[in-house]
Amino acid sequence: MARMLENQVAIVTGAGRGIGAATAKLLAEHGAKVVVSDLDAAPAESVVAEITAAGGEAVAFAGDVTDPAFPDALMQKCIETYGKLNVLVNNAGYTWDGMLHKMSDKQFQAMLDVHNVAPFRLIRAAGPYMREASKAEKSAGRDPEPRCIINVSSTSGVHGNVGQINYSTAKSGILGMTKTVAKEWGAFGIRCNAVAFGLIETRLTQDAESGEKIAVAGEEVTLGMPGHLKGMATMLIPLARPGTPQDAAGAILLLASPYASYITAHCLDVTGGLNA
Template identity: 40%
Template sequence: MSESKVAIVTGAARGIGAATAVRLARDGFAVAVCDLDEAACAGTVEAIEKDGGRALAVGVDVADSAKVSAAVERVAAELGPPLVLVNNAGIIRDNLLFKMTEDDWDAVLAVHLRGAFLMSRAAQAYMTKAGWGRIVNLSSTSALGNRGQANYSAAKAGMQGFTKTLAIELGKFGITVNAVAPGFIVTDMTAATAERVGVDFEVFQQAAAKEIPVRRVGRPEDIAAMVSFFAGEESSFVSGQVIYVAGGPKA
């Protein structure tokens, strides 16, 4: 792996994004650790640098076109041209359809789908020029449907169609585009879901594990490992795929 390869990970202040940023740094990438609050990225950057890697904290609202352009240009100037992009930034605004507001819908679609679109459009310019690139989008088992998540499910299903289309368009430039669809992963987001439904998080995890064939819940590192494969050389003939990392064949 060339030391000059640069990866961008959005939503990298915590959870899956942080684990992915740390893993890619270990793989030899210089990593732009992106999140809405630049200060919140400090922990991830510190973990990477302590491990001997290179990292840059970048604050960016992925749903804002001008801010995305500025952020990607900053990464290119300070770290080098980004050749790997992991679209991980996401939020939840869970509610049943009849209680879901337009803001709940718009906010979730904006961060997940518009964010992935804007970041990919900005980053692909560097990838096409280099003749090599990797885009990895975060979907979810919720793409198959999940009560109380009409907005999130629609966004995560949309990520799969977006992934397959970019794979078709960008393949001739040496760019692969794939998606990882996590199942139950222990993060702040799943903890928030447990709180919303009024269940202790430990109990929530135990109940989830009983429904998962491998009988455990997932860790952010499980997702980071799959992203690592998609970001590397050995996956060059794999594109337009959605891999469910969920401890079993279905949600």
């Protein structure tokens, strides 16, 4: 298959595991140099090692996307290492489920912080290397380089979901952000799209009883979903199976590729047909 991102540089947040890791590997396979960023340094380093072993180029950068100092530091790492930025994938995230009547302010705010505030700050921090860079290229009479942003949303953000008032609100908010960025930066040739994933097999959707936790913002949050709910959701998927991280990464590559050159302000459902 032709390499679609030759000479491009990508940042993928939350790229130490799951969808982000598969995305970093696929973008690298298509020629992009990738900044593999994650809260956890060790998994990010091992994704870099896999990319390098396969002949690609990547560098790891660890940190919490909700730290206000993180976006500038990440951009600095990208520019120091590779000199430019073409593709920004805002993927880092987690769930902290609970029914509305029992949800604390902290629990609600944490989802806005990771799924809305962090992507906003990251896009703003990318401004000099995306908006300003494209503007300068246009002023010099050149076609701007391909540049795009892909924000990760969820079927919960599009349709709502029981037990996820915080997550669904935030994953809906990222859709408004996506369309606004597309409208503000479209004149510079920068595309901004979202992907709304359904049920993808990762740590986030494993059996909650397995007890995996994420330690973030001074909290230990249990991840996963009840096994019986997963079985029920799978029965409603027309393709009759959950998605793989590779299915999810394919959709992100599609939107980053030259074949999506006229697609912007769009939310692509990647659900195997669920909720269609």
